[in-house]
Amino acid sequence: MNSLRRLGQYVLDSVEGLGRASLFFLEVASGARKLIRRFDLVVQQVFAVGVLTLLIILVSGLFVGMVLGLQGYNTLSKFGAADSLGLLVALSLVRELGPVVTALLFAGRAGSALTAEIGLMKATEQLAGMEMMAVNPVERVIAPRLVAGIISMPLLAALFSAIGVLGGQLVGVGLLGVDSGAFWSQMQSGVSFHEDVLNGVIKSVVFGVVVTWIAVFQGYESVPTSEGVSRATNRTVVYSSLAVLALDFVMTALMFK
Amino acid sequence: MIQRRQLELWVGVFVAAGLLALAMLAFRVGNLAAGAVTNGYSVQAEFNDIGGLKVRAPVTLAGVRIGRVSSISIDPSNYEAVVTMELDGRYNNIPVDTSASILTAGLLGEQYIGLDPGGSSQYLKNGGRIQVTQSALVLEKIISQFLFNVASKPGAEKK
Amino acid sequence: MSTTQTDPGASGALVEIRNVHFSRGERTILNDLSMTIARGKVTAIMGGSGCGKTTLLNLIGGRLRPSSGQVLVDGISVPELGTRDLFELRKRMGMLFQNGALLTDLDVFENVAFPIREHKRLPEPILRHVVLMKLETVGLRGARELMPAELSGGMARRVALARTISLEPMLVMYDEPFTGLDPISKGVIAKLIRELNTGLGITSVLVSHDVADTCAISDYAYLMGQGHIIGQGTPQEIRQSEAEEVRQFMDGLPDGPVPYRYPAPDYLKDLLQEGPA
Known part of the structure; x- marks a missing residue:
């Protein structure tokens, strides 16, 4: 009976949390409209969220592409289809790995930093101080970060996929001797802009919204102590990773019939 | 600052x-670059069987990509597949008696259309039709044809 | 804008709190509390930790709403204000937080300039003049390029004070301004509070549990305990009060109306009892 009650309580809490997060999102979204006049705030956050995540994205993208080149070659050459290596590398990256791995790395690098930063601002009363200075922290602090996350994610994912393709080419063509012409032409004829590239971009935009939303919400709702902030940071990474993977499944099912 | x-x-x-x-x-x-054929023209061809041909598959002439498949439909009068191709405007001197065949890149690769130029001095125009076509090779059909041939050969069973 | 207009001039009160109740969940934090804060004076609110002093400041600033009762600032009923009107009112009041609450990603100059940049469109040279003037008031004009992390506690609080007065408020609330400061910094802050009060005519509300420093600079003081007022008067009057609760606080007695022991069952019984089976 007790565990049943706990389960019920847990479900209720979760639903309530979701409701609060949704209302918070609406509040931020309506605050974001005022950012057109304060675009400098967004630029600052694109630096913090996007530029500072760039290096890890580029390095990971390169390695993921190279691994795809190696593994793909090993499997494809068994069927005498090594010429399709470019297609395999590009499709894997553009459809799935680019958006998903970028979103996971983004959650770990930028998302956790966002949560910690906002949580710390709350713990040190900076947000309360803004309120008392008649500045709405949701408009001034949260909204620019959300917008910056949504702008940065597709760009990061595109960079990841692009450098991944180059990494695949490096291994496939440079090391394993796949014909360069076949590598690129198979890729071009097999990868469709509308179905593959565009859907990948849509995925990464959705991931950008979700991961940044979770990050700023967890920061804003965190218990304003050092323990509370570290817990919130942890939750950001766990929740956003799960959300990204689950949403990826749903979107893949809808997009690639 | x-x-x-x-x-x-x-x-x-x-x-x-x-x-x-x-x-x-x-x-x-x-394939956005390949898709955006500038001032291209479209021609049609009918096939008995297109196998696994898909929209946006490449159309090649002597191995060079000159266009892509833009749509595939069925002609309701004779149940043949009508394939519409978008060809690059630069290649506007393709003879009308050119033949089109559906080929496979590699043994199990994707399918594309290969054009084989004829000798006519008249060229295909927008909305034109390629008369001579060769359908895709469907593996099951080839195998069953092969088996049928073996079985019907006299003396084949005696050995 | 729904405001309850009373006559603030007659009573000379800038802030009036009438029969306010405030509870969080089951716990009652403020219980039928009334007080007036005189215009142009330094009013101290003293009391032990957790007696609801900070809650009171948040009620005046409109960050919390009372469960019942009235909070009037300059004749305007704060709990009834919508967001926009509340923000308009807040431009006329400042709050100095315990640790300063400086924005960590901006330097001292930008911190002081922050409210001005957000609310007024001043040309850069004029803005510079205003900010330097405010920094000069607190004696930190030379520290304008430092980041908050490079400041000592006392300096951070002075910068925060400069920021608080940058919009020239009518009311400044100080939340524990002396906590965690060395005697020199304490003296500096106390002097500044007094100077701002007389020099700029700012009404000051000072929340603290630091008896000596607070009494030295305030014109009037309230003593709070368990969510209501246990004593009030000029610092002199409070010092001489005979009320038991007031005496315990002022003299720092370990036991009294505020018990030394947390409620527990009888000691002997507790010892004789077996541990949790």
């Missing part, structure tokens, strides 16, 4: 690089 300028510069570099990567995905990796 040098620091601020620097920050803006970095953001600019980041956004430009991201857009560049997106463009690369669209044109170099994807």
